Amino acid sequence: MLDKEKVGREVFLIREESGIPLIGCIAFGLIDRGTNTIQVRPTSICPLNCIFCSTDAGPKSRMRQVEYIVELEYLVNEFRRLVKYKGEYGIEAHIDTVGDPLTYPQIVDLVQELRSTKGVEVISMQTHGYLLNEHLIEELEAAGLDRINLSIDALDPELAKFLSGTPSYNVERVKAMAEYIAKNTKIDLLIAPVWVPTINDTEIPKIIEFALSIGAGKRWPALGIQKYIPHRKGRKPKNVKPMTWKEFYQKLAEWEDVYRTTLILSLERDFGLHRRKMLPIKFKKDEKVELEVVGPGWLKGELLARGRNRSVTIVGIPKSLPYGTRVLARIIGNKHNIYIARLSP
Numbered sequence: 285m286l287d288k289e290k291v292g293r294e295v296f297l298i299r300e301e302s303g304i305p306l307i308g309c310i311a312f313g314l315i316d317r318g319t320n321t322i323q324v325r326p327t328s329i330c331p332l333n334c335i336f337c338s339t340d341a342g343p344k345s346r347m348r349q350v351e352y353i354v355e356l357e358y359l360v361n362e363f364r365r366l367v368k369y370k371g372e373y374g375i376e377a378h379i380d381t382v383g384d385p386l387t388y389p390q391i392v393d394l395v396q397e398l399r400s401t402k403g404v405e406v407i408s409m410q411t412h413g414y415l416l417n418e419h420l421i422e423e424l425e426a427a428g429l430d431r432i433n434l435s436i437d438a439l440d441p442e443l444a445k446f447l448s449g450t451p452s453y454n455v456e457r458v459k460a461m462a463e464y465i466a467k468n469t470k471i472d473l474l475i476a477p478v479w480v481p482t483i484n485d486t487e488i489p490k491i492i493e494f495a496l497s498i499g500a501g502k503r504w505p506a507l508g509i510q511k512y513i514p515h516r517k518g519r520k521p522k523n524v525k526p527m528t529w530k531e532f533y534q535k536l537a538e539w540e541d542v543y544r545t546t547l548i549l550s551l552e553r554d555f556g557l558h559r560r561k562m563l564p565i566k567f568k569k570d571e572k573v574e575l576e577v578v579g580p581g582w583l584k585g586e587l588l589a590r591g592r593n594r595s596v597t598i599v600g601i602p603k604s605l606p607y608g609t610r611v612l613a614r615i616i617g618n619k620h621n622i623y624i625a626r627l628s629p
């Protein structure tokens with residue numbers, strides 16, 4: 285999967301020696317949103333090109349200029365430091381990424397290391413399942429993975445292919461893997477289709493029936509239907525008008541009655557999410573700061589920089605600058621310690 289041809293672009297490896305902080309960039313590392321869930325992002329790579337992808341992932345991406353991979357030891361060490369800071373109890377390590385976590389070459393080792401971290405109660409992973417096979421599922425189970433949030437967006441093979449933007453995507457194979465997980469392992473399965481109005485409306489009830497028929501959702505809900513939301517830098521299927529939240533929840537409530545299963549999820553009730561101490565925010569919005577350029581930016585026209593032990597994405601760059609260059613920039617985004625800046629004139 286690290287073959288440049290397959291990935292679509294260069295892969296930038298983030299090692300401890302690089303001194304690139306793992307907090308601060310949305311595309312790799314760790315995200316702490318002030319709850320007991322820590323998002324773990326070891327890779328940004330994806331093998332698919334879903335037509336609705338909010339992060340414009342995959343080989344056919346138009347916005348990305350580089351993919352990131354984080355060295356296992358560095359990621360685990362920083363994760364453990366973060367767990368210690370937040371409190372070593374009831375932590376959920378959620379491996380989600382802006383691509384697909386299964387592209388991480390050491391995904392099994394990562395799960396194992398997270399499992400052996402004091403305070404980690406749940407390890408979950410978000411995937412479209414394209415790279416799953418029985419052996420890998422068994423390895424993930426043995427390593428201690430608790431839940432897979434598996435996105436299946438259509439059961440109709442041609443429509444599923446179309447939605448994935450990938451001619452080799454085979455939904456029958458992904459369904460077989462879903463069934464294998466639900467029936468043969470201790471890993472719980474949550475099926476998480478993205479509902480793209482007018483494109484897969486009639487598929488959603490079929491996906492609900494499929495999830496229930498294979499025994500998904502033993503400890504957590506069987507389904508997590510996701511509303512399609514167009515993102516400025518994501519891919520948008522033509523002629524699709526997003527639903528309102530009201531329309532979305534009304535339909536879910538109707539299906540809840542029909543299928544007698546939970547579809548309107550509460551992160552607190554269904555996943556045990558609760559507030560927890562958050563890492564300190566190191567840069568204020570509008571603050572003018574000095575940063576050091578340390579790598580290529582994730583998307584075109586961006587640079588990766590660091591300062592105050594945080595990574596910062598500098599946007600609106602006309603041309604790349606050598607690594608090590610010190611620049612003045614103004615912080616334009618700092619939510620949840622994810623930093624965006626613009627060069628200061």
Ligand code: SF4
Nearest residue numbers: 330334337341383412
């Ligand atoms: S939606 Fe997920 S699987 Fe599909 S292209 Fe985007 S990141 Fe990859």
